[in-house]
Amino acid sequence: MVDKTLYFIHIPKTGGTSVRESLKNEHPELSLVHNTHDHILKHIKIKDLDNYFKFAFVRNPWDRLVSTFFHLSNENSRVHHHSRVRSKEYYKRYNGNFDLFMKDFAKGHIPYKRLYKPQYKLTTYNKYLFKTCNIPDFIGKFESLQSDFEKLCEMLDLKKYKLPFMRTSKHKHYTSYYNDWSKKVVEKIYKKDIMLFDYTFD
Numbered sequence: 157m158v159d160k161t162l163y164f165i166h167i168p169k170t171g172g173t174s175v176r177e178s179l180k181n182e183h184p185e186l187s188l189v190h191n192t193h194d195h196i197l198k199h200i201k202i203k204d205l206d207n208y209f210k211f212a213f214v215r216n217p218w219d220r221l222v223s224t225f226f227h228l229s230n231e232n233s234r235v236h237h238h239s240r241v242r243s244k245e246y247y248k249r250y251n252g253n254f255d256l257f258m259k260d261f262a263k264g265h266i267p268y269k270r271l272y273k274p275q276y277k278l279t280t281y282n283k284y285l286f287k288t289c290n291i292p293d294f295i296g297k298f299e300s301l302q303s304d305f306e307k308l309c310e311m312l313d314l315k316k317y318k319l320p321f322m323r324t325s326k327h328k329h330y331t332s333y334y335n336d337w338s339k340k341v342v343e344k345i346y347k348k349d350i351m352l353f354d355y356t357f358d
Contacts, residue, residue, distance in 0.1 A: 162312070163200070165212035165278055165292060166192040168271045169223045171301045172213055174319045178305075183314060196291055197281055210291055211308060214275045215298035216355045217346035218339070219330040224271050225250075225257055227325040258338040261345075276348045297353070331357065 162179075166172040176190055189208070191199065200208065215223075229252050246267055250257050260266050279295065280288050294311060296304030306316045327333075334342075339357055343350065350356075 160207060160209040161187040161189060163189045163196065163208040163210045164191065165196060165210060166190055167212060167214060167275050167278055168192065169220050169227060169325075170213040170215040170275075170298045171319070174301070174321060175213060175305060178317070178319050182317060195278060195281070202281070205291065209293050209312070211294040211296070212275075212279050212292045213296045213298055213301065213304070214279070214349070214353045216330070217275070217349045218334065218342050218355075218357055220275075220298075221261075221272065221342055221346075222254065222327055222330040222333050223325050225254055226252075226327040228268060228271070230325065254333045255335075255338070258341060262338075262341045274346055274349050276352050280352075295353075 164176060166176060179186060179188060228246060229250065266272065279291055281291060282288055294308055296308060302319055305319055309316045
C-alpha cells in the first residue's frame with residue numbers, strides 16, 4: 157500500500173461519490189482526504205504535495221454538463237438542501253429545459269457555478285509562468301470508471317471490487333441535447349478539458 161495520505165480531488169459528476177464512499181467503507185484504515193470544489197493548493201503547500209498520493213476522475217465535458225444539469229433538476233438533489241431559494245429559482249427558470257439553460261450558461265448567468273467549473277482548474281497548477289503541471293498522481297475517467305478504479309486499487313495495493321452506483325442522474329445520451337451552437341459553446345468554455353483529457357463529442 158502507498159505509504160502516503162490519499163488526497164481525492166473530487167470533481168462533481170465524475171463518479172466521485174461512488175469512489176469516495178467505496179474506499180471509506182471497504183478500507184476504513186486508509187488515511188483519505190476528500191476535497192470538492194476548492195483547489196488543492198488552498199489547503200496544501202506546493203512543497204508538501206509529494207507527501208500525498210493525489211488522484212481524480214474526469215468526464216467528457218459535454219456529458220458532464222448534461223449530467224450536472226439534470227442532477228440539479230431533481231428537487232431531491234442534496235445541493236438544493238443548502239439553498240431553498242436557489243432551488244426554487246432553478247426549477248422555475250429551467251423546468252428541465254436544457255436549451256434555455258444553455259443560453260444562460262453561455263452568458264455565465266447560472267446558479268451553482270462551482271459545480272460547472274472546468275476540470276483542469278482542479279487538477280493543474282502553474283509551477284512557472286509558462287509551465288502548467290498536473291497535480292494528481294493518477295487520473296481516471298468516468299467513461300471507464302470501473303476499470304480505472306481497479307487500476308487505482310492496483311497502484312494502492314488494494315483488493316479490487318465493483319463500485320456502487322451513487323447519485324446518478326437520469327437522462328438520454330448527452331449528444332441528443334445539443335445543437336451545433338450549444339455544442340460549440342461547451343467546446344469553447346471547456347477547451348482545455350477537451351484537450352488535456354482527450355475528449356470528443358460522440
